[in-house]
Amino acid sequence: MELPQRGSATLSGALYTTLRGWIQTGTLTPGAALPSSRRLAGELSIGRNTVLTALERLVAEGFVISRPGAGLFVARLALPAFESPGPMDTAEGALSARGSALLAHCAVLNTSHHAFAPGVPALDLFPREQWQRLLRRHQQRAPEQWLAYRMEGGVQALKEALCDYLRLSRSVRCTPQQILITQGAQQGFELIARLLADPGDSAWIEEPGYGGAQAAFRAAGLALVPVPVDDEGMDPARVPSDAKPPALIYVTPSHQYPRGVTLSLARRLALLESAERHDAWLIEDDYDSEFRYATPPLASLQGLSERTRVIYVGTFSKVLYPGLRLGYLVLPPSLIEPFRRANARLNREGQYVTQAALADFIERGYFARHIARMRRVYQHRQTVLRQVLAPATAEGLSLSAGHAGMHLLASLESASLERTLVEAGNEAGTVLSPLSKYFVGNKPEPGLVLGYAGSNEERITRAGGWLVRAWQTLRTGT
Template sequence: MNTSVPSFRNAETPSALQLRIDRTLDQPMYLQICQRFKTAIELGHLRAGDRVPAARALAAELSLARSTVDLAYRILADEGYFQGRGAAGTVVSPRLPQAVVARPQGSLPPVAPATIVDHDGKAPKPLQLGLPALDAFPRKVWNRLVTHRLRGSEPMRLGYPDPQGFEELRERIATYLGVSRGVSCVPEQVFVTTGLRTTLELSLRSLSSPGDAFWFEDPGYILARPFLHNAAVTVVPVPVDEHGLRVDEGRRLSPYARFAMVTPSNQSPLGVTLSLERRMALLDWASEAGSWIIEDDYDSEFRYQGRPLPALKSLDRNDRVIYAGTFSKVMFPGLRLAYAVAPLSAVRRFQAVSSNLNAGSPYLLQSSVADFMAQGHFPRHLKKMRQLYAERRAVAQRAFQRVLGERVRIDLRPGGLHLLARLADGDSDMALAERARDAGLAVHPLSRWYMAAPPRQGLLMGFANIADEREALRLAGRLQAALG
């Protein structure tokens, strides 16, 4: 019979400690306790200075005599693993030798190159893609709104949220899209999700069949590819040029594909805009083939030349477009809030899948975003960010072009939150990006975003968190040194 401690956690212990004692083993229980703690320390689950459970509490949880646990703790202290601090309890020794805390080599497989991500819950790296200006978000306003909702929440809000999303937030999203993006929709069409991948899962589960063909921009959004390759669809790479997705090539490669996914306002990663002629051709194809278009409108709010373009869905007269938006770029990614606007004809299917797919997003965050929009903070923040990003974009482009010289060419695109530095002939973007990442810079090689089309060489760099020219020049110098 095994006895386990489900979790011991306090303010000084970074992670829950699982401790299992097997009474069927010949090994004495005090030695089992010793081994479990040593393993936790060696794997990094317990670190130097972390408190461990009090002997009395551990003995009670394991249904053991206090003397058994005391003996284990004395052995661990004698061997240098534990240190007693009197009334403050027992902690993992701050003087642990490095050999003890080293993680086993080769215990985890290396990350596949195509799935490298920078968001690991730690401080963002310089030049990281997909990040808005975290320093410029109105945190005081946001904290006040969250606190207000937290204090005033009714008991019913402690239950499970609506899988489709908080009704007031869906109403605000529908109103915002109608005014700013030209998308005419009702709240019943809006589904709150946690991000693009959840939106894709909702869409595919609602409308796809195994083996369906799926047009995907080439190059296209790299973080969507692993999900699609694991889904029951056949990915068809369709080339992109200066006018966006080549619809004629899509028709040639797979005329009756079930889906097409596009980033028409700011193509990811090239930054081009899908021309009106191509937009109409794509909509005509979808209507003729009975196909669905997923419009990923991830950062269309940030356009620095003219007004933001209307969404592809605003041109949709045959109900074939699934619109995907997000709060990650316009507010901050830690929200984990995005949304999909389903075609009217597919709302019932989306609702059925949504109720089985998840238990909904947290009420507190959804309601706070609804208040942020209702009280006028959202449009004010967007206006401020457009101006700020236009300035930071220009500063970053000048600094990097000046420092890196003829080795790169940085042409500013009309919108977006990243720069694309084209490389001189002979340079390998994969090798250069690897050197830059070794130097702590979150640079992405453009060629990795391609699938079947001949890859072009370039470096992708986020600029939204470059505060001023001084920082831009410093980062450009670091990149130059890393490139060699």
């Protein structure tokens, strides 16, 4: 007998895993007597205690039966043949039809922090020490009940701080009671889709638009109706007249993702009117409105109409960092209790210490200071990117206006140019996000979504320089 290590940390773990595997695959016949622990230890040249630990565990788990006075025997288990190919060996066989359909639209996330990663803030400039100090302080002070299951919709101090911030800077009409803290905007979209729409209902989405919200709607069994976005933002007048009336309308009014345009006042009014006419809920995703460089943001849609059913969705992923997993919903008073209950059941509340630290971070003015600093940094990074790309723009590469946000959009002439550039980028280690992947309909436009916020000057210069050379070579064939 040889003892394969099988990656176990201890010898007894390796012996346990090996014997269990042999029992599960039938290599050790059910009912067969096992050698004594002394003999096993001798044959394997390991300590008897090591053998006893492994055997005791097998007995405790029911793989081996101990008959006092007679010894140890392999249990007679009705186990499926372990090593034969089964449904667990390929994801295809394991996934439900709904799971497969959802995954067909879930791109593989590139988690390497590449130069043009869209939507990634300046992680290098996050005030970590300040944040750590607050976290430590609130960890020490945390009341015991914060360690238990919660159902308050988040820490009160955070809801209050957020409410002041949203009222002042985004003209959102709210009281702290209307806020539900979530683990990011994504969780907010999922709750909305599950609680306010039924499978088969339709959701109007922006085309091109944000894949995260689309995935949440798909997972809830909703039919997506892509609504074209032009220079004024989403245009409800262009929804086909025979389209099913929507239960939900999703929009990024402050800074359309990924086109980067602001929803005009005329379109805001048109959308509010559409939502009212169809009795639909408007989902206002205000993910990065803090980063405007030329003009202050327009007031929120939520604050524009008292009558319309608008849910305001916010996130700390862009203003702080995505791994924080904190976001929020501003709900009409009638919905707060049902949402809180469903959220506590489906997702569980948590991170109360982090929430308290965040409330403190906001109250002390650190939040406003960080945003103001990031606004300057991002504006500078965008300027650097534009300068680096200047040789290409001089020859016809068209870039979006960039009045706001964390990325620029480069339009390309053809789908084949987009594809070739993305492939060349992958080979050269410069990952590029194709604009076409933000479309769900059959008329995707070619382009590149170039995030700049998360990269310092040197990285932008290096990656931008590569892009200019690649674009010139592919376009002119030189």
